[in-house]
Amino acid sequence: MDVLHHIFVDPFVQMAQAPDLLVQTLWEGLVGGILYALIALGFVLIFKASGVFNFAQGIMVVFAALTLVGLHEKGVPAYLALALTILVMFGLAFSVERLMLRPLVNQPDIILFMATFGLTYFLIGLGELIFGGEPKVMIASELGLPKGSIDLNMLGGFISLQKIDIAATIIASVMVVSLAVFFQKTRIGRALRAVADSHKAALSVGISLEQIWVIVWFTAGIVALATGIMWGARSEVSFALQIIALKALPVLILGGFTSIPGAIVGGLIIGIGEKLGEFYWGPLLGSGIESWLAYFIALLFLLFRPQGLFGERIIERI
Amino acid sequence: MQKKHLVLGAAFAALIGGVFVPPPAQAQDTIYIPLFTYRTGPFAGSGIPIANGMADYLNMLNERDGGIGGVKLQVEECETGYDTKKGVECYESVKSKKPVVINPYSTGITLQLIPKAAVDKIPVLSMAYGLSASADGTNFPWVFNPPVTYWDGASVFVKYAAQKEGGFDKLKGKKLGLVHLDAPYGKEPIPLLEALAKEYGFELKLYPVPASEMQNQSSLWLNVRRDRPDWIYLQGWGAMNPTAVKEAAKINFPMDRLIGVWWSGGDDDARPAGDGAKGYSSLDFHAVGTDFPVIKDIQKYVVDKGKSQVQKEKVGENLYNRGVYNSMLVAEAIRTAQQLTGKKVVTGEDVRRGLEQLNITEDRLKEMGAAGFAAPVRTSCTDHNGHHKVFMATWDGTKWVKSSDWMEPIKDKVRPLIESAAKTYVESNAGWPKRTEPCDKSS
Structure with a gap:
């Protein structure tokens, strides 16, 4: 009975008693959720275009952030370093298309998936070779990102909003919406959807597979750069950041691998869900449950919607 | 087609050659010290400065003094990525080269190596990390964790x-x-x-x-x-x-x-x-900065000569000096082992005795160029830690x-708990060997 009370009553009493902490938790979840959504979007775009789960998305976050900070350390001004990093990510997308995807056309999806494993370890090695393994401080203020916090005395306590988190939320939201609109409403977006439906049919109507692949990998690179800047500013730029990117996995399970709205809504559900779970129910289980709670939430949703929240329902008749 | 075969043949020959090239023989007049390090992965931020400090001090001894007691040190790093599995692989790959001591640099790896140390006769130095209970020399004669648990x-x-x-x-x-x-x-x-x-x-x-x-x-x-x-x-x-x-x-x-x-x-x-x-x-438990003769010597003999991986401005940072301190303990254990045995090229068994007889006094710190760098350290047959002061x-x-x-x-609170935890460890590991190694006189 006591246990039931701790699970079903106590947390809600706490929420009512300390609404400032509830709002703070929701805010932290929202910030994390939007960043998860952004990472998930990188995965979704590549999955839609090439049917491959890009395991390298995490290391792309690290690689992009390290390139930016590394260039700045070499004396390149911050905005020029940003522009050069975008160029590097384009170069990476182009190389991936030429050296990895093109030779593997018509190979089973699992081969492409394994190739992204290879790409991951190649980028880890290349990153360490060029930039070393030492953590670096993100050049947030040089890029004009705000520092400090806004402390609001309200709801019987205080709510602290980090300015960098506000900026991250705004930038990530704008990116997510822009990408969603771009891929839903533009000619390239329609081409991407055609490629996702059928490579052969897309080719037959004159859509260039190669061009689409470069565009989505480049877009995934930009997403990785934005994530690296935001998360790097919250902590530091190190190879540990690639683990964060894998937090997008439960988002994808929940939202569906092919749905852009799914990535957005899934990111928010996972972000807010894991923070609420860790804060209100975590202490019951000894805390530190955040690492698996996200998967639990995703699996719970799958019980009712096996294709994910917005995933396409595939019905095969036999 | 022929060209393709040639290329394949050459690749195969290179592969076979690579496989069968005999490993370089362990020189008889060197002391082999493997360093388990992590310069890659999520923990590299902490691992890199320590790895640099450890390697630089030992290399400085080679450059400045020709090693320890006239015997060159053969220093070799093995990358663990702070991953316990990789650490055990490193251990298995180096143990045939007769290391005189193992520095696991991870509590997880240390826990895996503790049962192996007595069997392979290779002492484990988990400097201020690892299993606290292993400070009990009676039950863990092959494991050392000075200066504090x-x-x-x-x-x-x-x-x-x-x-x-x-x-x-x-x-x-x-x-x-x-x-x-x-x-x-x-x-x-x-x-x-x-x-x-x-x-x-x-x-x-x-x-x-x-x-x-x-x-x-x-x-x-x-x-x-x-x-x-x-x-x-x-x-x-x-x-x-x-x-x-x-x-x-x-x-x-x-x-x-x-x-x-x-x-x-x-x-x-x-x-x-x-x-x-x-x-x-x-x-x-040690100072930061470069204002110590020992650090100056590292700069002079190793860093300035381009024989280190460290960025010059990072010499003297806290974790760099931690690595230096770790290697100072290793070097002192080897020196003590040489004195105890009268041998120049010591073995793991000798260095175990050296670690058990560590007595780094203020005078000795001064001789080492480390006066004010750290506090004196002393271990004994029963106390493999010393429970020294920190600041x-x-x-x-x-x-x-x-x-x-x-x-x-x-x-007075820590030591009884350590002895009790050591006892529990031994009881829960059936067949844990009783100490047979004799204590040296001054222990």
Whole structure:
């Protein structure tokens, strides 16, 4: 009975008693959720275009952030370093298309998936070779990102909003919406959807597979750069950041691998869900449950919607 | 087609050649010291400066003195990525080369190697990390963890908090938190803190950080904000440390009440938080900076000659000097072993005796060019740690500054617990060998 009370009553009493902490938790979840959504979007775009789960998305976050900070350390001004990093990510997308995807056309999806494993370890090695393994401080203020916090005395306590988190939320939201609109409403977006439906049919109507692949990998690179800047500013730029990117996995399970709205809504559900779970129910289980709670939430949703929240329902008749 | 065959043939020959090239024979006139390091992966931020410090000191001995006692040191790194499986692989790959000591540089790896040490006759030096109970030389004759155990460190934290609160009796009813990596290393101080909580009446709050959430700690620190612990002890590693310090600053946790274990006191742990980290303290047992003859010699013989991987400006940082200190203990153990045995080329068995007879006095520190760098260290047959003093170092916004006197651990509480834990370890590992190694006279 006591246990039931701790699970079903106590947390809600706490929420009512300390609404400032509830709002703070929701805010932290929202910030994390939007960043998860952004990472998930990188995965979704590549999955839609090439049917491959890009395991390298995490290391792309690290690689992009390290390139930016590394260039700045070499004396390149911050905005020029940003522009050069975008160029590097384009170069990476182009190389991936030429050296990895093109030779593997018509190979089973699992081969492409394994190739992204290879790409991951190649980028880890290349990153360490060029930039070393030492953590670096993100050049947030040089890029004009705000520092400090806004402390609001309200709801019987205080709510602290980090300015960098506000900026991250705004930038990530704008990116997510822009990408969603771009891929839903533009000619390239329609081409991407055609490629996702059928490579052969897309080719037959004159859509260039190669061009689409470069565009989505480049877009995934930009997403990785934005994530690296935001998360790097919250902590530091190190190879540990690639683990964060894998937090997008439960988002994808929940939202569906092919749905852009799914990535957005899934990111928010996972972000807010894991923070609420860790804060209100975590202490019951000894805390530190955040690492698996996200998967639990995703699996719970799958019980009712096996294709994910917005995933396409595939019905095969036999 | 022929060309293709030629290329394939050449590749095959190279492969076969590569496989069958005999490994370089272990030179008989060198002492082999493998260093398990991690210059890659999520923990590289902490691993790189330590690896540099360890290698540079030993290489300096080679360059300046021709090794130890006239015998060159063969130093070889093995990359573990702070991964226990890889660490065990490193151990298996180096043990045939007759290492005189193993430096695992991970508590997880140390725990795996403890049962192997006595069998392979290779001593394990887990310098201020590893299993606290292995300080009991009677039950762990092949394992050494000077100068302090994690339990000593946690006891100093409690003692420091008590001093600031006005005495141990004032701890009653207070909340002391432990923010720790959710791994063997991070969990190590829990039994001691639980025992002290019972003894002094404070409440212990645990805040584990899974490795996958090292850079995503906001909900944990919201828990801290809700619980309002009076003091927090940070036992973190790698990317977890700077994130924790930043998050603590974010929730306005008073920095002078956040105390890190010595592994949470790297320059890169405090630097990313900027001014927010000012006042954050960590325990330490050696100095920072380059104003010591030993560090100057490293610069002169190794760094300036381009024989180091360190960036010049990072020489003298806290974790770099930690690596230097670790290698100083290794070198002194070898020197002691040479004196005990009269041999120049010593073995693992000899160095075990050397580690058990360590006696680094103030005079010896001066001879080593390390006067004021660290406190004297002494081990014995029964005490493989010494439970030495530590001090508090505080981050001033740009560097670590010594901010307290040397403080003794609460030995009378720690030592009985260590002996009891050692006994429990032996009982729960059926067939644990009884010590057969004789104690040297001065032990």
